[in-house]
Structure formats: C-alpha cells, structure tokens
Amino acid sequence: MEKSVLISKEEDILTITLNKPQSLxxxxxxxxxxxxxxxxxxxxxxxxxxxxxxxxGRAFCAGGDLSTMGRDFAPGEGRTRLQNIQxxxxxxxxxxxxxxxxxxxxxxxxxCNLALSCDFIIAAEEAKFVEPFGKVGLVPDLGGLYFLxxxxxxxxAKEMVFTWKxxxxxxxxxxxxxxxxVPLEKLYSEVKKLADQLVRGxxxxxxxxxxxxxxxxQSTLDQVLELEANAQDMCLMSSDHKEGVRxxxxxxxxxFNRNLILKPVKDESK
Numbered sequence: 200m201e202k203s204v205l206i207s208k209e210e211d212i213l214t215i216t217l218n219k220p221q222s223l224x225x226x227x228x229x230x231x232x233x234x235x236x237x238x239x240x241x242x243x244x245x246x247x248x249x250x251x252x253x254x255x256g257r258a259f260c261a262g263g264d265l266s267t268m269g270r271d272f273a274p275g276e277g278r279t280r281l282q283n284i285q286x287x288x289x290x291x292x293x294x295x296x297x298x299x300x301x302x303x304x305x306x307x308x309x310x311c312n313l314a315l316s317c318d319f320i321i322a323a324e325e326a327k328f329v330e331p332f333g334k335v336g337l338v339p340d341l342g343g344l345y346f347l348x349x350x351x352x353x354x355x356a357k358e359m360v361f362t363w364k365x366x367x368x369x370x371x372x373x374x375x376x377x378x379x380x381v382p383l384e385k386l387y388s389e390v391k392k393l394a395d396q397l398v399r400g401x402x403x404x405x406x407x408x409x410x411x412x413x414x415x416x417q418s419t420l421d422q423v424l425e426l427e428a429n430a431q432d433m434c435l436m437s438s439d440h441k442e443g444v445r446x447x448x449x450x451x452x453x454x455f456n457r458n459l460i461l462k463p464v465k466d467e468s469k
Contacts, residue, residue: 201218202218202233203217203218203219203227203229203230203233204216204217204218204230204233204234204237205218205255206237208246208247210398211246211247211248211249211398211457212247212248212249212250212251212391212394212395212398213241213244213247213249213250213251214250214251214252214253215234215237215238215241215250215251215252215253216252216253216254216255217230217234217252217253217254217255217259217260218230218255219255220254220255220256220257220258221256222261222264223254223256223257223258223260223261223304223305224254224255224256224258224259224260224261224310225260225261225262225263225264225265225310226260226262226263226264226284226309226310226313227264227266227267228264228267231283231284231287234287235286235287235290238250238287238290238291238294239290241294241296242290242293242294242295242296247296248296248297248397248398248402248457249296249297249298249299249394249397249398250294250296250297250298250299251298251299251300251301251390251394252291252298252299252300252301252313252314252317253300253301253302253303253387253390254302254303254304254310256304257303257304257305257325258303258304258305258306258310259300259302259303259304259305259306259310259314259326260306260307260309260310260311260313260314261305261307261308261310262307262308262309262310262311262331263308263309263340265335268335281340284309284340284341285340285341285342287313287316287341288312288313288316288341288342291316291317292316292342292413293410295402295405295406295407295409295410296406297318297319297397297405297409298316298317298318298319299317299318299319299320299321299390299393299394299397300313300314300317300319300320300321301321301386301387301390302314302320302321302322302323302326302328302368302377303323303325303326303383303386304323304325304326304327305326305327305328305329306326306327306328306329307327307328307329307331308329308330308331308332308339309340309341309343311328311329311330311343312330312339312340312341312342312343312346312347313341314328315342315343315346315347315350315376316341316342316346318409319378319393320376320377320378321377321378321379321380321381321386321389321390321393322368322371322372322377322379322380322381322386323368323380323381323382323383323386324368324369324380324381324382324383325368325383326367326368326371326377326380327365327366327367327368328359328365328366328368328371328376329359329363329364329365329366330343330347330359330360330363331363332360333360333361333363334363339360343360344356344360347359347360347376349416350374350375350376351374351375351376352374355374368380398457399455400455401434401437401439401440401443401453401455402439402455402456402457403433403434403437403439404430404434404437404439404440407430407433407434408430410426410430411423411426411427411430414426438456439453439455439456442454442455442456443455
C-alpha cells in the first residue's frame with residue numbers, strides 16, 4: 200500500500216509530499232500521523248538542514264477530512280482531536296530547521312494554515328488560499344488565527360475568515376501572505392534554489408533566530424532583548440561565527456558547518 204506521505208532526501212534538503220491526490224491531500228488520520236512522524240524524525244536528523252512540504256497532484260492540501268466530522272461529539276472530544284492535530288503546527292514552528300511550503304495548488308482551511316506555519320511560502324500560479332471554516336460552523340485551526348493576522352493584518356484576516364473569500368496566488372503575494380509566485384513548472388526549481396541558499400547559512404544562528412522571531416510578536420521588547428543576549432552568547436562561541444569573521448576579513452563567502460550544531464564549539468586552535 201502506497202504511503203500517505205512521501206519522503207525524499209537530497210543531501211541536506213528533505214522533501215515531504217502529501218500523497219493522497221484523490222482527496223486533494225486532505226488531512227485524514229493517515230496523512231496526519233505520517234506527517235507528524237516525518238516532521239519529528241527530520242527535526243532529529245542532523246543531516247537535514249531544510250525541509251520542504253508540498254502536495255502530490257493538483258492540490259497542496261484541501262484541509263480537514265470532513266468525512267470524520269458532522270457526527271455527535273462528546274464534550275472535550277473535539278478539543279482532544281484538535282490538540283492531536285496541532286502537534287503538526289508545533290513540530291514545524293519549534294524545530295531548528297527552516298521549512299519551506301511549496302504550494303503547488305489549492306490550500307484550503309487547515310491546508311492553508313499548514314502552509315502559513317512554514318518559514319517560507321513559494322506558490323505556483325495555480326495556488327489558491329481560503330479559510331472556509333465558517334461554512335461548516337468551525338473556528339479556523341492549526342494556528343490560522345495566529346499566523347494570518349500577523350501576515351496580512353487584522354482587516355484582511357477578518358475578511359478571509361468571515362467571508363470565506365478565496366484569494367489567488369498573486370493576491371496572496373500582494374498582501375504579504377506568500378514570499379513569491381512562480382509558474383508551476385518552475386516551482387520546485389525555485390524552491391530548490393531557496394533551499395540551497397538556506398543550507399549554506401549558519402545552522403545554529405538560523406535556528407536560534409527562527410525561535411526568537413516566532414516568539415517576538417507575543418513578547419515584550421525586554422523579553423526579546425534577553426532572548427537575543429542568550430542566543431548571541433551561544434553564537435559567539437560557535438565555529439560558524441569564527442568562520443564568518445574570517446571570511447569577512449578575507450573578502451570571500453563563508454563556508455559554514457553543514458551539520459546542525461546546537462552547542463557551542465570549542466576553539467581547538469588555542
């Protein structure tokens with residue numbers, strides 16, 4: 200039986216592909232479980248520097264699996280159900296690796312918010328985004344009510360959430376919802392180009408920066424300054440920092456360590 204989530208690895212870039220094109224990659228139980236396993240394993244894999252999430256077929260992800268809804272839910276059952284799914288959002292936002300959403304087609308509901316939880320979104324011209332939760336009497340989930348207003352502002356977020364407006368890729372780019380839009384045939388080459396650039400960056404500094412940025416909008420200035428100080432303390436002791444300074448002085452591009460270093464590295468030259 201074919202897996203619901205496909206995984207491919209090219210050097211330090213890992214691609215996760217939702218693989219149920221017949222259901223437009225709706226987040227059924229199998230996809231959710233396999234996706235979470237893939238994310239957690241990738242987070243622990245020191246050889247992986249960048250993740251790419253995309254969909255098989257003509258859609259990125261159609262959102263939740265409505266075939267499992269519309270029944271009588273016991274009190275608290277829906278909360279537990281959603282908390283289990285929210286582990287996907289937490290896995291993406293908490294990992295030290297940078298994550299790119301390659302949105303190859305429609306991204307609806309939870310599928311839209313899956314893309315929004317990533318660090319970068321590259322969308323094909325065929326991509327569309329919609330928050331249709333209200334149509335079925337639900338609240339946007341998977342962090343949509345966190346990510347969307349931070350990206351597009353309160354007014355646009357409310358328009359999408361309350362009117363169920365579908366926006367195309369170009370409008371999404373215009374309002375700051377995606378990084379850029381490319382022809383479908385160039386989507387994966389553009390994503391690969393970005394991923395190649397990211398993997399050449401300083402892993403420790405990038406991981407710490409992602410963590411601080413993701414906390415910054417619900418933190419005070421003093422809290423962010425403290426996070427910066429702690430992170431910079433680690434970075435100043437790292438081999439990447441030393442290499443970066445040497446490269447700057449020697450007027451060349453830095454060659455950072457390809458492995459994800461989560462601890463300071465001692466200077467063995469002393």
